[in-house]
Amino acid sequence: MRNWQPMVRCVGVVAAITAIAGCTTQGQATSESAASGQTSEPSVDVAALDTGNYPTDPRPAFGKATQDNILQVEGQRMAQFVVVPFEIDEDLTNANLPTMVITGQNSLGPVFPADIAKVPANKNMLMGFVGTAATPDEKLRTGAKSVSNMVLRYATAGDAAAAARQMADATAASDKVRTTTLPGLPDTHVVRTNSGGNSQMMAFTAHNTYVLYQWYETPPTQQVLQEPTIRKAIALQTALIDKFPATPTKNEAKARGITGSSAPVIDQNHVLIYALPYSDEDLKKGQNLALPGASIRAVYGPRGMAQMSGDPKTDFTLLTDVGSTANAVEKSTVYRATAADGAKKIVDTSLASNRSQGWADAPSPAGLPIAKCQSKTLESGTWYLCYVQKGRYVGTYSAPNPKDVQQAISAQYVILTKADQNAN
Template identity: 50%
Template sequence: MAGMRPGTRAAMTSALAALILLSACSVDGHAVNDSDPAASAAIDVKSLDTGKYPTEPRKPFGKPTVENVLQYEGQRMAQFIVAPFEIDRDLTQMGLPTQMLFSRSSNVKAVVGEDVGGVPANENVFYGYVASASTPDSMLRTGTKRSLNNMVARYLTAADATAAANQMADVYGKRPKTTPVRPAGLSGSRVLTSPGGEPGNTSMASFTAHNTYVLVTSYTVDDAQKDMLEPAISKAVNLQSALIDQFPAAPTKEEAAAHTRPSQKLLMDQSRVLIYALPYSDKELEEGDIADTNMGNVRAVYGPRAMSFRSDDPPGTFALLNETGSTANAVERSTVYRAKTADGAKKIMDTLATGNKTRGRKSQPAPPNLPGARCAQEIARNLTQYWCEVRVGRYVGEVFGEDLKDVQQQASAQYVILTKADQNAN
């Protein structure tokens, strides 16, 4: 695992009102101060330069609001999106679009194109998530370059989802030299093949209505690899159908009334780990002034699969976080991992450091009076980036930026916050 990759708010619609927000009571106050005793004894937190950054955990977030519930649901969905490398093990270079989808058709168009995304039924898109990846650049020279987009969009009703899948497939089928195919075992899907985006490539796309969801997978290969298309699409549809069935989506009013989906007691940061991440201000989020290509990806808690979408080594991240029990990981200005044990957290931090070396990042000084921190520098395309990692007990914090002193201050502030984190949290 080489660490997380650095990276505007879409308009909310009347669909917001369709969610039933059922929440347990929140607990006031900060987390238990039960930090790593050895770390606390060795570091004088009062001597750390934390700059402008906060050094206290945030208060619990409570229930999602009408303004942010769709973002929250899309983030929760991310853990139930099949990773590209689970479909084709060589798809390890994550790319755009990899993000949550806000309501309406605009975000869908970015994934499937203006023509396909603009069908009338996509006015009923509720939210969704898409993960995209390709084979490493080195495979381009060997003539084995492949890429895949895997998208799941939720609609208000199953009828809306069926209409959207059929309408998108109909429009896709009108593209030049596109023909329908019928892979074995996919009778419920519309599958079509067409020329890829570049000469010598072929694409295959599937559109599957699955309850209130539409599953869309597009896979592109060099022509010499055409025999990979149908098996990959079949695998994608079968894996994604089973995984999205496990997503505990909040019910719409209609679903709650009909008892077709169990009620959910929704709390943002239900695992109580986001409160320990360095925050962005609400203004920074509203203005998109963040180090991520999509505002909806942050102020979030992700599981191992969703965290792999943000990684330079998706399969390695997925395996490591599962192995160490880091099932709830916070993403905002900083990333905070919480392993099941302190040894697991140490393994995460060691793996981050190893990944930095593997990528050729050069070691940098630790923040003053914080010798346990590990910092690195990378210069690529005339852009200099710095990373620092800190650990306290079961928690690892990762920060990055373009100025070493600023990143060191972030790391120091993150360390102080983690000394106040609950080491017994589940």
């Protein structure tokens, strides 16, 4: 499992701790350890840890989404129902930008030029999610390919149909080509172009209140792959988005006879409360963030985590196998498996993967021998990672400052000693 934030940080993620977690706190054996007969982890004097200025308590529950953040929360929820690029083309495992939550017409800039993003129907676009990936370096000898897969939600099915048509027409006009359709898919508008010596195929499909968008680029020698791959993507994405439990709009709620607030609960699985937070000011200004702002302070399932992973196939399979269905992403990342052995499997798998990518073991923070740390020199400088497990939970943190990383992971450990090991 490599880092799931390669677009910004270019570092490896979750590594292993070999000790059995949940056994000691402040040097005292817990009843869990005594009852199970497990070998206890090294003693940790929580009070002696250097946690810097980081918080050491879980945050209060977040409550329901508000008018200010509901589009962001819905986009984060949608990520689990957006097909990951490797599911479309198994060669595409190198995550790229744009991979992010879309919170309205104004956030389409990383995906489309202004003349496409600003088509009239997109004024009624609510939110969405886009994932992008390319051929990894080790497979470039067979030809570079890339795909973007995006789902956008609109206020009505009519708005979605208009948007698909208008965006396709604007794309075709900018490239001075015509839109076409695919036999058997009358709601799909296709644009074929060439750029930089490569061939591109773009498909805009209206599906209920959604627009499904695929952009697929191949060398000319592999152009024959484009139509069957786009058809596969549309079929997979149509089936998956139909499972998304979308929060009804006000008009939809009224039509269904729903009264009162139908806004989703933020962090309904109570795992984001354990992640180290960014300040509200950092989030507002978009400064020093690991991902585009709407994509963090988030909870993702295995598919959502795989969208931004450097090893998406491994991550999706691993997190699914260990029941890590709710994972928190903010300044740190917190995974929660069904059981402690699943959490250990997450970190063991990750440490091995990181080492295969050139990461070297680094010292643990003072007083926290159960944390495992690594470092690697990149073009941008040396990066440091630390990981810690407590029972079902794994906390991870990475940064270019070793002291910061050690303080952060120490604070993360203290928070995880207070985490609910029986949470759903």
